[in-house]
Amino acid sequence: MSKHLVVVGGGAAGFFCAVNAARMNHFLKVTVLEKSGKLLSKVKVSGGGRCNVTHACFDIGEMSRNYPRGNNFVKKAFHQFFTTDTIKWFEERGVKLKTESDGRMFPVTDSSQTVINCLLNEAAKYKVDIRTNTEAVNVRIENHRFLLK
Numbered sequence: 001m002s003k004h005l006v007v008v009g010g011g012a013a014g015f016f017c018a019v020n021a022a023r024m025n026h027f028l029k030v031t032v033l034e035k036s037g038k039l040l041s042k043v044k045v046s047g048g049g050r051c052n053v054t055h056a057c058f059d060i061g062e063m064s065r066n067y068p069r070g071n072n073f074v075k076k077a078f079h080q081f082f083t084t085d086t087i088k089w090f091e092e093r094g095v096k097l098k099t100e101s102d103g104r105m106f107p108v109t110d111s112s113q114t115v116i117n118c119l120l121n122e123a124a125k126y127k128v129d130i131r132t133n134t135e136a137v138n139v140r141i142e143n144h145r146f147l148l149k
């Protein structure tokens with residue numbers, strides 16, 4: 001039986017998860033459910049419309065100290081995917097990042113739309129099924145299967 005990944009929320013986290021899952025497993029059907037009519041709307045306004053993608057910090061200990069309430073959690077995550085991975089991920093998809101004097105990293109275009117377009121292109125490339133105006137209201141487990149409504 002083929003597996004189906006349903007991602008709830010068409011924001012930055014949902015899209016990044018969906019496009020990478022679809023890319024890494026071509027047999028996986030991936031669907032994004034977004035309750036509003038808009039995709040990646042917070043990314044659009046992030047960083048004053050420029051999208052502060054990451055920070056030029058290449059030390060996991062130093063970076064995680066900036067998350068006082070989630071230090072241990074982010075440290076584990078950073079060991080899987082850190083700043084250099086983020087820079088490489090976007091660069092491989094044509095989004096070059098630049099570093100400002102305070103360490104913030106933005107697309108060289110200074111436009112969050114560049115990041116949005118990259119994620120939308122990636123979703124199209126890997127045939128992620130995107131459903132807007134679709135809210136997940138209930139998740140149940142029945143016979144070892146997730147049932148979503």
Ligand SMILES: Cc1cc2nc3c(=O)[nH]c(=O)nc-3n(C[C@H](O)[C@H](O)[C@H](O)COP(=O)(O)OP(=O)(O)OC[C@H]3O[C@@H](n4cnc5c(N)ncnc54)[C@H](O)[C@@H]3O)c2cc1C
Nearest residue numbers: 009010011012013014033034035042046047051052135136
């Ligand atoms: C003004 C502003 C500027 C920011 N600037 C930056 C920045 O420069 N750099 C940075 O890294 N971060 C920035 N942030 C923070 C960043 O936007 C958020 O951390 C990021 O968007 C969070 O992404 P997310 O996918 O977790 O959540 P969201 O972007 O909130 O996405 C969640 C999505 O899930 C949908 N949803 C929720 N419940 C359901 C449901 N039951 N069914 C279906 N869909 C559902 C929502 O409609 C939403 O679209 C900024 C935030 C704001 C508000």
